[in-house]
Amino acid sequence: MSLNPKRTIAELQELRALTSDENGAQRVAWTETWQKARRWFAEKVKGLPVEQRLDAAGNSWVTLEGESKKALLLGGHLDSVPNGGWLDGSLGALASLEILRRFAGQFNGRPPVSIRCVDWADEEGARFGRSLLGSSAFAGTHSIAADRVRRDKDGVLLEDALRACGIDIDRFPEAQKEQANAAAYLELHIEQGPVLETADLPLAVVLGTKGVERHAITFYGQEAHSGSTPMNARRDALAAAAKLAVEIRPIAMKHSDAVCTVGSVKTFPGIPTAVVGRCEATLDQRHLDANILATMLGDARQASERFAQEECCQVEWARIWNIEPVPFHPHLIALCEEAIDETAGRHLRLPSGPLHDAAEVARAGIPAVMMFVQSLRGISHNKIEDTRPEHLELAVTALDRLANKAVDWIQEQNG
């Protein structure tokens, strides 16, 4: 079979029809709808000269054996958030399948190196709050102890939900075996942001995933009656938090490609007639450069302490989560730029703010790169998530070109 990007679009539409309702995609990992999506995908694979199986963490591998044991990995994920879009994750999974088909057709079923498509299990972490679950097991960065106790909103243990899908969490480390012979990893994904649309370009090479510092910041003031407490006698925890929420923009704007977000503010007691005695905020900061990320964190801490002092409040920080920046492989980045330029004329270079399975693969020491295709309105995790069909076709074509270049590179390295 030759490459047919229109088939990828048709299959994405078919998957949407099968696994969405009026609120969007419902392919939440470890649910029946997700398993239905995987069974549908397995049917698509039938007839190809491949081996298909789950690894110990539930990642689904389709392997087209090559002349060399060295393998080019192509990835995506079929799971979605609740009320999700039709492209996030699925585009990567189905574009990978299309490229595997093309390799199978071109080389009579035996390309120079092995081609392996992976559908990562539970990229979104939508049900148990732990994203990149399958790929972290693959990379060996996963903690069984930390995840065993997770429960969904109905109280179901992660461990039990996995067992219902035939996965034993105690065997997660065995998923690292799939690293064997992996020589490069490619992943196509929608941008999920507005940058390509603003630049009027279809495709970008992704330089890496930004490091993240995520903190809970609590300001402590003094609850007081809104009617009887003069303005200059207040210790208003919200006033301090509000100053910080305003200040994060100048803190981020000092650096290119930096983002800082206060996504949640909670006020206590949180009634119209009381000065806020306690205010809990979250701060999420991201940058591809670890030094810049550290600078932004320091700036925000200093600002929070200054604002707390100005408002006669106290402030406490607690880290929710962090991850270091994960730069992608320089040579694969260069190959990706070539592939995009040959397909679409021009490329953009972007760090990824959202995390992706590719970051876990890179952390395992496997050369990796991602390609972004334009998102309309920058919106994802929503049923209105969309990308122009002509851009989707360009993306599949460019990924295919990149796959060829990567195969050549793998062969060169192995002389």
Add this chain to the structure above:
Amino acid sequence: MSLNPKRTIAELQELRALTSDENGAQRVAWTETWQKARRWFAEKVKGLPVEQRLDAAGNSWVTLEGESKKALLLGGHLDSVPNGGWLDGSLGALASLEILRRFAGQFNGRPPVSIRCVDWADEEGARFGRSLLGSSAFAGTHSIAADRVRRDKDGVLLEDALRACGIDIDRFPEAQKEQANAAAYLELHIEQGPVLETADLPLAVVLGTKGVERHAITFYGQEAHSGSTPMNARRDALAAAAKLAVEIRPIAMKHSDAVCTVGSVKTFPGIPTAVVGRCEATLDQRHLDANILATMLGDARQASERFAQEECCQVEWARIWNIEPVPFHPHLIALCEEAIDETAGRHLRLPSGPLHDAAEVARAGIPAVMMFVQSLRGISHNKIEDTRPEHLELAVTALDRLANKAVDWIQEQNG
């Protein structure tokens, strides 16, 4: 009996022991604990030459008939918020009782004018969200239709809770009969703010209750991924709301005795990884001067529109509630100043930010005034609410002096 302010303190302590738990006072109106407090109060009244009864709205009246039918009213309320303090409301109720005892003792049970103590029903509105319930029925400012549908957090209808206490909401208008012959109204209350403590003075004359403008302000931006949305492409509803939360202080500080409070902020979706798409805030503004209140409201509206524009958001305002300023009676204010000066040497003049039953009495056209006694740390609606015993004694003494002056004034008017 001669005036005994120490007895008032002892009775307040007795009431606290009877109706508090480890979290504070639990005399929430229309509950068993509140009724227990009222039964305890009724026992205190026994033996005095008085008539005691409930009016149609559940306000409890103790009347010492005088030579003239004209009546001096002395008020307070035994109900508390949940986990409340020992003085808010109860001080007024028990100081009134002490002064009635003194009149009964001094005039052989027949003072020159009638003395009526009133324990207003449901001043706090803690259970059904409607404060000043009994006094508004007395004043004729109450709407049966608006209150009939109120429910407590367990779904109990206000109407049914009242019926369980023997009160028929349809008969509320009959409480207006109690206005007959009312010539003046006095109410002693803790300040519930820090102004007297800061000024190191025990007592203040209250000039009136501030008008209130209370609004829900919603900023609409665009929910977006915190990692993939550049700072300059955001429509961050929290950024606009935070600017407003900071701006309300300069808006208030332009005027003396003005307060503006953002007491509640809610963020949607309210997760660390999303730019806030919608932010709901409350704004409570108070001033004794209606023109200044209107100016502050206009300033806040304009500021919110400017911030919405700066952040590419929309803003909507919805009024939650408002009340006009209620100035107290100029002659009673003068008499109150005299009474405080004679008792404590110096007085402060204060508008009241919190609302009080006295405002409803004044709205009914009855000359009214309040006296404030110092609150420690400005804290109320909390078990740590407190006032120095020597200040409580001064307060009862000063209220007693004011009652004498008010009786003289009533007699002069009817001379």
